[in-house]
Amino acid sequence: MDALILNRHEEQQDERIADDILVERAKEGDREAFGELVRRHRAKVYGYARSYTQEPFMAEDIVQEALIRAFLHLGTLIDSRRFLPWLHRIVRNQAYTRLQKNPQKREHVFSGLRSDHAEPSHTDWEDLDSILHRLGRRWSQPVDADTNPEEVLVRRELLQTITGMLHCLNPRERQIVESHFFDHLSPLEIARLFQISQANVYQVLSRSRKKLIQEKTRVAVDQYVQSRKEAGNMKKAVLNKPEAFSLRTWVTGVMALHGMLAATERSMSLPMVMGLSGHAFRLTVVPENIHIAGPTMFDFGRVLEQGLRNLGFSSRSVSEFKPNPSASINANQVEPSLLSANAREKRQLSQTLPQALELIHRSVDRGYPVLAWDLFIPEFGLIYGYDDEQKLLHAGDNCGHQTTIPYDHLGRGLIEDLFVLALDESFEITQRQMLIGALQMAIAHYHGEEPTCGAAHGLDAYAKWLDAFEKKTIEPNGNSYTLAIAQDARRNASAFWKEIAETWADPAFDDIRPACLEVSDLYGKIADGFAQLCTLFPFPAGGEPNDPAQNEQAIALLTTIEGQERQVVALMEDMLQALTA
Template sequence: MGDHNELPDLIRRVKEGDPIAFELLLSAYRSAALSWAQAIVRDAFLAEDVVQEAFLKVKDNINNLKDEEKFGAWFRVMVRRIAMNSIRGAANRSEYVTEDIPETGWEAFSGGEAFSPEASQEREEDEDLIRSSMRPLSEQAREVLSANAFEDATTEELAARFGMKPSNIYNLLSRARVKVNEERFRKEIERYLEVRKKSGYTAARMLPVPVFSRPYAFLSVMIGEALRTVGEEHISHTELMGISGDAFRLNVATSCHSHGISTFDWSYTAYRILERLGIRGTCFGRPQRKTLTPEQQVHILSILHGSIDQGVPAIIWNMQSNEFGFIYGYDDSDQKILYLGHSGVERIVRYDQLGRKTDQPPLFVLGIRGKVAPSQTVDATLRAIIDHARGKEPPLAGYAFGLDGYRLWLEAVEDGSLDLQGHAYQVAILAEARQHAAKYLLELSNNSNNVWRKQRFAEAAACYMQVSESFTRLYPSFPFGYGGSHAGRMSKIRDELRFAWDAEKEGIHIIAAIVE
């Protein structure tokens, strides 16, 4: 925290359910939590998972903390326990022991699993929530679902008890669970909105309709557009692309599917982009997330509300599949938000539908609070570019990152599995991205007072301009929109990809020489 005296008041506001206070707490302790987690798990990506889980646990357990001044030590123990559980494999079973965390320093951690009255009370509250969510069901459905949930009765046992066919029991349980789940989401949203109302937050707000100024939406472009709405216009598009690393990013899916260009660990990447740009913000969402809990949905809502309340539209990915967009307005009374996608399509979306469509990829949301510090040093940016090129980011099955993306791309060409539409999308975006990479490196060369660095930057810029030109030549090299045979074009695709790969490897080699 910037001022330690602010902490008790902030904790009290979090206890009262103030969503903005929680976002401030998350922002204040995120860096420290990452260092605590990484000291145990020894893996930056796993540490991200630990910290994300720890903050969700904070919301669930904050009322157990009696002394607000001891939050730091209490939270550190929580992070350590979740980290220890994760390396023991308990993370996959959600067996996080946080309810009995003491309010003393982290040295008190002994790894014991003591009985906790608070944990017992929480389980009772969870059961009460389930029972209250069953109220819309018929009496028979409530009895069957209760027996199944609280007595672990099997389908066969339930069929015998209620004189029904097992198939009918199965259908009844299936429908009842859907209704109960809908009720849980509804209740959680109502509780969240009630807290907002009591805390004095506005019930509705609509910002000016956002403007998209670029033909392709990178995360850095979206951040730049959002910053411009609050008067932060001094960062050029090329600077944003360079400092964020978008100009140097390469994600490739198996067969070069079109989703590959934008499928990576969004939260991990976004936080690092914000750090390098000196921007404060909060985000949620990862591509491997398959389900969404009511608590997580409310967390998404709090990010959207918090950003719009600051006068900045929130960034969202996958509201429409494989598309960036903005949330720029909300109305709590109607429980609806206003969305504008990069395609230009405006939509009104209900709160309870956020992130819950099973036929679409997971949501990613990013709320920006504004510029709070200067951008990081050039060398810090270059190290991040090198790390990405070497594939140092959270892995995803079926995807390759950095220079290794060329390998997966070429494999699709060689085995005949290349998705031509995905290939078209990839080369069009990369032609622009690498052009900005070259321009960014050339600007660094022009601004450098060191003769040796000036020359190296210029050499790296030349490499990336070659990459951009190679992708530009690749764009019309297959029958996308033209029809007919693509015989002979695959060899050209292969040659150009190899040329681009070699040029980019040389560019990264030069950049690494500058900072290493």
């Protein structure tokens, strides 16, 4: 009896896992996930097959073949949430293939699809319009009493989805896509059918898939806005302009975090936000040339969400990043036209745009602005309002940008990355817990214990930076920007430790208060060293970092800074040990 109860419990647990999650696992090769999908839907799929052929043995063969094809082609499923309609389509096509091989059986089965109205006697199953003509006429008629309503609904939704998406393709692309997805022909078979090379088939399928994904995203955004309209949620909501837009800091991610916190009951000083979130202690550089992307080459979700936890908040984020490294683009060195609205229109829509919009609506409706990446330039900004009728977002940053952005421009900036992050819930956290979290985060960063994202982090960043100076491979603009970020971060680090020493009155900090002041003094000296380097290599021009004289001076200053930074790390490790003892 206990074993039976346990098995039922396990089955209930499995049922709680959504189909789309199982599909994503199956795409990664998880056969057990695919087996669970089959277990859930096999009876329904068999019913689909029986609706096309009255022979149970043929229906079983169709199901078996369809499941094999589904497993092999699972990677082509664009929307994981539509697994069942997609599997139904494969069953239908397998049934058509079988019935074409047996004309008598085909005529018997398809007589159930015919009506008394005039209809072409022949359906070309390789032509989408011909298929849709036959199925569309059937779906437009009253449903028979013995017809499964759920099946009719699924087929009608499938019709609407297909017609809406495939119209974005040209005739040639449609023919090849239909052959691949409807008839499950291999690229070799398609190449022979259309008398083109397999390479051309792959090119057409790849190009068509991108178009279909874009069309799917457009439809999803329209459906999302329409659903808000139908629910009576269409409105305009704009919060007060964040005061963070006037903050004088180069670390725009912290500017955005500060602006989010200002809308809560836990507003803090800029140095405190920068310290507790870990950004006061970060140093990230691109080896070889010290590219401008260095300071923002980190795992946004991991670092920002962990920083917010140190501040007493859980958070939610939506992201989609392009595989090409951002270090290949410098916004200061591209044609201005590439930063224009027209340029955004030509870039790919992010597939996560509907989810991002939903997160933005939810957060703004709760009174909290949303952190977002690359709204105007590759920096962080804040979204603080929306207008559903105009499909516009109200956004700005502390780099001089403040305007409205169309919904579909989100994620179509120069880098073509989408990242939005919103506060979720606050939770009780003590100052001691905050500081322990910040110290753990800072020390892990200094020792390189985080994903590299193609850059050098913490103490290792100094070695790579010095190496680039010694090799004289420095890119002036990126180097001067990285210096400005480092100087700003360390200046705030100094203020952070001083604020703790002077204002955190809890006796628990008495033992580390002298160390806080010592670390504050060291960070002040580090910031002064970076300030000298900023004078030597001012942003945006960047000076002459590869000039022998300036190069030698920079190496001496950076070597001194590295030594001071190592002293800081040792002191912070001692403080962490004291707090956790």
